[in-house]
Amino acid sequence: MTEETKSLRAAMPHGPGTHRAAVLHGPKDLRVEERPVPVPGPGEVLVRIAAVGLCGSDLHYYAHGENGPNVLRAPTVLGHEPSGVVVAAGPGAGHHEPGTPVAVEPAHPCGRCALCRAGRYNLCPRGTCFGSPPTDGALTEYLVAPEGFVHPLPASMDVRHGALIEPLAVAVHAVRRSGIAPGDRVLVTGAGPIGLLVLQVALASGAASVTVSDVAGARLRHAAELGAGTVGAAELTPEPARATALADPDGFDVALDCSGNGGALVGAIRALRPGGTAVVVGNPSAPVTELPLAWMQRQEMSLVTAFRYAGDFPAAIALAGTGRIRLEPLVTASFPLDRADAALTAALTDRSQLKVLVEPGLATASGALSGTRQEGQDRG
Template sequence: MMAPSVLVDQTSQAVPTKSSDRTLLRVSHPNPSLQVTADHNLKSAEAPVYSPRAGEALVHIKATGICGSDIHFWKTGRIGSLVFEGDCIIGHEASGIVLQCGEGVTHLKPGDRVAVEPGVPCEHCFLCDDGRYNLCEDVQFAGVYPYEGTIQRYKNHPAKWLHKLPENVSFAEGALLEPLSVVMHGVKSAGLSLGRGVVVCGAGPIGLIALAAARASGANPIVITDLEPARLAFAKEFVPSCMTYQVDRTKDAQGNAEAIRALFGSHEYVAPETVLECTGVESSVCTAAYTARRGGTVMVIGVGKAIMNNLPFMHLSLAEIDLRFINRYRDTWPPAISCLSGGILDLRKLVSHVFPLEKAEEALHLCADTRNGSIKVLVVDEQDASL
């Protein structure tokens, strides 16, 4: 585990000056950041540092994971209705150490190690009132324009959405809590059962975490699919009890589904009850639809195209296959932390590459090219936590 940073007296180093309605801090360390621009480029830039407002905490970001959505925003400028209309600091899978607390913050103090839950809902709409805050239409999500993300040294964040890390959970593991939360929401919504078969489509970071979570849930047997043999080999090493299937590009969705189902045996009742679709790729969603047994569930966790035209509607209908979706997560961070601290899941092997903050742009370029063999790429900052 990374040793927590040591705080020094900040009062001699932080000199406040006024900038609009916020207090701008002059800091002794620079605040490098990585931004996606409105014209689909990456830009490294010095970002301002502000003192925390009431209810906020200023966090020294120690680790941020690169997510597929960061790549999507860079390459296309949008995911569905989420559009980059200007320059914005990206990153949302993060952990760090609290430097300062704003007025009214009582559950955190400087020096606390925390994970960042990046979505900040309005807390006033009917969805928030109903506890479904992940569906809030006015959510302020870190790293999604215009809300600044975590690939920077210093970031303010509402303290309510910062979760303390126990000492046996490292900053690197803290950054993995966000993708773990995605998977936990999907697994809970899919309702995995002890001894029931599961297929995981896609052996990227989300698929691999879903594989580990399915194993921990007691699902059996488990098959994971992917196009890349190297990723399947990693999946087998990561969860040795799983079976793997390399998607055959020469077969259509039904053909690949037939081959996947054959791994479960010849009887219909042993066919996979649940498919966790973790790619968002249309052909994979179609394969998932044909793979699930009649009356089964396809849980789409991956992010895909805004419109899909070729879903097998009547097959889903006649087989009463429950096609479900998730949007991020809710109420997952404390149990996700418990999973890691209690040894239920060990995700450390997923970290394949680590880049210093000053080379964050290189991290994104590496992550964007599947030929580089990355699994989870982290951007870390080893600077002292003082301002």
Template sequence: MSTNIGVILKDVLDMKIEELPGGVPQPEPDQVCLSMGPVGICGSDVHYWQTGRIGDFIVKAPMVLGHESAGTVCAIGGDVKHLQVGDRVAVEPGYPCYTCSACLGGRYNLCPDMKFCATPPYDGSLCQYYCHKAAFCFKLPDHVSLDEGALLEPLSVAVHACQRGKLSFGQKVLVCGAGPIGLVNMMVAKAGGASVTITDISESRLAKAKEMGADAIFHVTNRDSRETAEEIVNLSGYSDLTIECTGVESSIGTGLWATKPGGSYVQVGYGKAEVNFPIVAVGIREIDIYGIFRYANCYPKALALVASGAVNVKSLITHRFPLKDALKAFELTKAGTGVKVIIDCDN
């Protein structure tokens, strides 16, 4: 096949399924070309579609969407030694410069020259064929599916969040938000030996969280952060580690109030650029606050969690569509229906 069909964001609210220029791409010496399989829709994809920007990342030219992906190697560059045609791989969607202080210090997610799929101006992987740096393509064991490979991306966010918060065995963890990112954080925390309470405003998402192993669920109906925190503490006690996955100001306050003195708090969700939060409570209780931005060196750990059976990411998938119905898949995701929507690029 010489054509390459993809999902292109032309402009705000203008998304098309059409042939990409240039046909099937050819890999550079350090790249592989992939016949793409499943690609998950992330909230960031929807946000770019609806608003054309996330913070300082602004869509200024047509861009292929998608970054939660896996595929099969169909061509390799001349310098690639660890992969061969036919290998099934998960795609870590960003690759850094390798030379800046962040990269050399092992925190390449903070590289100022990061090239990340479906983050302007770089194209994503929601297409039939896609080339990527081979060093950031991870071969899947035979018993790990392409679906699981695609979902290593959100799972790596959770691995990074739990590492930043210094998760340890036996802790009480509070996860604020039972969307896809909240659920993977719940699963990683439980795999690390923690008990998890998870909150949300949606009863259906809380039911899904309970089905997937939450120790306790809490339906948020009160926008008063401190009162909500008191109710959560009455339910399951103060948290050793809180992982906030909504970015909503009231939820941030709740998470901080519900964290024990000397505990840790990780901000995963992004909402408004500036929020109010109880800084005095943070200070006098010595709560350690951590931010996260994507992940670094987490794909091998995420793959190990899936390959060992410690985490079941397939349980996140609620809907799937062929590539030709990608617009329907995006509409479903925008409506908040289900948990994780998958688009099959090979179908």
């Protein structure tokens, strides 16, 4: 343990060597507990968490105790979209000075398998991810992370908005996989946080126009404000003749489904021009049995999938740093750590919410919350 870490642990506000963490014990059983402050090991840094964005996987674990095949079997700290400030370093870690604001990449590969060596570490079969049981996540005051997965933020960026770099990296990776070229006409189905970030990254990549569809009018208003050329209600029951009322007469060049809805995905595919590309970004909530493969073959369309990111954090941070990607409009509510259960409930039940943040440093006294950082306030 370094002298700096010893001093840090002795100065903890909640007792010597302790900090708070929101621990999920079972469905809707979230408890804020005190735990020992983690100590950074070789090649690791200690990050004081500023904000954590809540994601769909967090909501599945909170509501049901599982997310797809992964099941909560022991108490686990959720959260995989953290930002914060480096406060200490373990042996051999010295690239980030204390006080450096950072976004933390949560998925950590083995680094040895063939996929990792090929640069596709997002597909590593032996990797772990913060907040994916049994690996503890970032709904906590302090977090230890490998230094190579801790990315400095520009001085111009609010460190809290660094919590959106993880979903932005998802969008960057998806657009990179799509092959969007300057002048392309793009369709994005699903105007949640990922869809709104894909919209912006597509425009930054040279798309001539981006059309966005969703079932929620409030989300479509966000899409229009963020640059969508056309917005409209999604068709969740695909029809071979006309998949969406938004369809470009000549068909879209690229369609990215960020909804996870099978009907929306098929509708997006039907809206493509011959030779177009469809990208599966949102996790399908059920098997997509109506996928028109024979029709796609006759049209020689490409179907591409995208999972997480691989080396996309620096590009995401650079884009956000230029101001070409607007992160703040996506943050619709903030909660203190001891109200993490309320944050999860709001994100789970309130369709008007986009990105809900948990901020461990946010004051908890009712009179201390004000303005745009008020607990649970809708900022959309």
